[in-house]
Amino acid sequence: MTYEHPLAYLLGIEGLALLRAFTGDHDREFVEARLAEVRRLLDDPALENAVDTEPLGSVSGYDSWAGTYDNPGNAAFALDEPPLKALVEPLPPGDALDAACGTGRYSAILAERGHHVVGVDSSAGMLARARERVPGGDFRLGDLTRLPVGDSAFGLVVCGLALTHVRDLGPVLAEFARVLRPGGHVVVCDIHPESVQRGSIPALRGPDGRPGRLVTYRHLVGDYVRAALAAGLTVLGCEEPAPPPKDPAPAASDPGPWELWPWSLAALVPDAVRAANRDVPSMLVWHFGLPEM
Template identity: 45%
Template structure:
């Protein structure tokens, strides 16, 4: 079902978050500035415009996104990738799976680290990009929750920014653990649940200009721990990369309209969640 997302509502939400974060610690004049901006947003007709958008499944969304996914300025990738690659640095080369590989950005890095790499993704268009980008790896179509591999197939499994799209987290984690060999490592990343609660989903625009989004589920840390425990996995590390100035600026609609409020609202908040676990 289509939903109209109005700029006015977005901006007032950003102003409200900025107010809350500075309620006890920020200067009084900053609170006055936020309230003045709220009045301006309510009064000016330009902020009443909206965009129709609709929720789509991951296959539809990432098909539309495939041609532009690797373009610079994606704040999630900018936060997530250094954290994931830092965890991968000390893992010996072996048989590695990039699960929900998308365009193959992690697969490419795994090849550079000396791993023998297989990638799997739900979206054929993403796989086309991955095959061209990483010819040294093998790629196949498949669902994150029904991987087309036998048990104990890989020494390392990486899954970047995918499990939050799955409503049943335990099902995804169980499947990732199934294909991991005893002693193997699983490195996964996702949108931080705090951001999902704030309404941060994965937006896209198709070739016809239609806008949509793929839902990000707000799986809590407790949800992850329960899923890991049920799958026989032990946590080695948990990282929470935070939004910096450039990543806040990448939230273009809010930053262009109310830059000071956007920085006050988002700067320093955890944006991604990265886990390193072992079977």
């Protein structure tokens, strides 16, 4: 069970902004404005309504999310698809594995480029959507640590927005290396640990309607590197995309419904959010390779 207190989140954002001011990013006026805002937040009774959330496993969580997962509004899609396309574009078409394929977003991108795609996911609900999206794909129920495919079967493995839900990266990267042919490529796109730390964790209702968050782990950059090297993979590239600058949204006057936390909470302190999150990456993109024999 996780105790989510809106005031605690907002004070954390204010603290991040003030730390950046302490190291020279902002002036006295900014610091005084943040301290005044903290005092206002402490006096706001609307911020006392905390929520207890249950951890939801990826299978049940994604099964319940399958019907709405592709709805507009998932900001991660605009950040992970461009680097994925840029990395796979130069690769010749061949046999490709979409690990944790979900609704088949990546599978569709690969199929459009001539790849023969096998998709694996642990959620039957997500696989049903993938089969509708990519009728020519081969979609199988399976786990990332025990992929239902043979050794050295693929020249390309892709995996999107899944490894933050895995406790230990080692067995997963080892499976990617097992199913990859020598000279093959692995492309992984996932939520950046800095973004996870700031609350980028999917919010879903459990089967009983109670608030829940998908079980999510904060893997550091070095965690991926160590797991990849241990599996015999080499690091060919790493990108850390940040959201493009955009006009600030109008300041909010209330915390909004729990399903919109932390984004609706952030709207209560837009200046602090801009300062705390400036130039902070939200996506982590890896390009690994398996050396030729």
